[in-house]
Amino acid sequence: KQEVTQIPAALSVPEGENLVLNCSFTDSAIYNLQWFRQDPGKGLTSLLLIQSSQREQTSGRLNASLDKSSGRSTLYIAASQPGDSATYLCAVGPDPQGGKLIFGQGTELSVKP
Amino acid sequence: GAGVSQSPSNKVTEKGKDVELRCDPISGHTALYWYRQSLGQGLEFLIYFQGNSAPDKSGLPSDRFSAERTGGSVSTLTIQRTQQEDSAVYLCASRTGTHQETQYFGPGTRLLVL
Numbered sequence: 665k666q667e668v669t670q671i672p673a674a675l676s677v678p679e680g681e682n683l684v685l686n687c688s689f690t691d692s693a694i695y696n697l698q699w700f701r702q703d704p705g706k707g708l709t710s711l712l713l714i715q716s717s718q719r720e721q722t723s724g725r726l727n728a729s730l731d732k733s734s735g736r737s738t739l740y741i742a743a744s745q746p747g748d749s750a751t752y753l754c755a756v757g758p759d760p761q762g763g764k765l766i767f768g769q770g771t772e773l774s775v776k777p
Numbered sequence: 778g779a780g781v782s783q784s785p786s787n788k789v790t791e792k793g794k795d796v797e798l799r800c801d802p803i804s805g806h807t808a809l810y811w812y813r814q815s816l817g818q819g820l821e822f823l824i825y826f827q828g829n830s831a832p833d834k835s836g837l838p839s840d841r842f843s844a845e846r847t848g849g850s851v852s853t854l855t856i857q858r859t860q861q862e863d864s865a866v867y868l869c870a871s872r873t874g875t876h877q878e879t880q881y882f883g884p885g886t887r888l889l890v891l
Contacts, residue, residue: 706884762877764825765880
């Protein structure tokens with residue numbers, strides 16, 4: 665059974681710092697991995713989607729990497745801002761036809777001004 | 778264009794009552810998903826519809842839970858004889874038919890069973 669773990673569960677940093685969020689998964693047979701952001705009381709917003717054949721994706725200050733063989737992904741946030749404060753969720757897609765996602769428990773990020 | 782919408786946004790019900798939660802996916806999206814997010818359990822998959830194919834119901838926690846999708850668009854998640862442990866946020870997502878694309882999530886329905 666696929667299990668997704670995110671470390672740390674919570675993180676507080678001062679504004680301007682670069683930071684890394686970690687995600688690990690137990691079964692390397694995945695077809696994609698996604699990072700989402702969730703603001704309090706809101707739904708999820710997709711940040712980055714990495715296909716299994718890719719090693720990384722970048723969007724603005726965000727960079728996500730994927731190492732399937734070791735079952736790990738990282739989300740790098742450069743020059744963090746208070747607006748980055750949210751919960752970040754990692755999810756793996758085990759189904760090539762685009763079925764369910766399996767989520768980690770999330771990392772709650774707080775960026776202090 | 779409009780995103781995924783869900784109604785109601787909040788629902789309070791008494792134990793034993795039935796509830797219906799509605800999801801309106803993005804127009805033209807053929808795939809629709811229901812997830813549940815509760816404290817301590819994280820985000821769990823419930824059910825997945827893709828076009829005219831039989832739905833993947835593997836995540837439904839009990840036979841009190843059911844879902845249908847009418848006309849390939851709107852979906853309704855029904856919980857019969859609600860229990861307190863059903864209290865959670867129920868999230869709906871939709872996606873285009875291209876399985877390489879992301880899922881777009883609605884704001885969720887917050888269900889509280891008293």
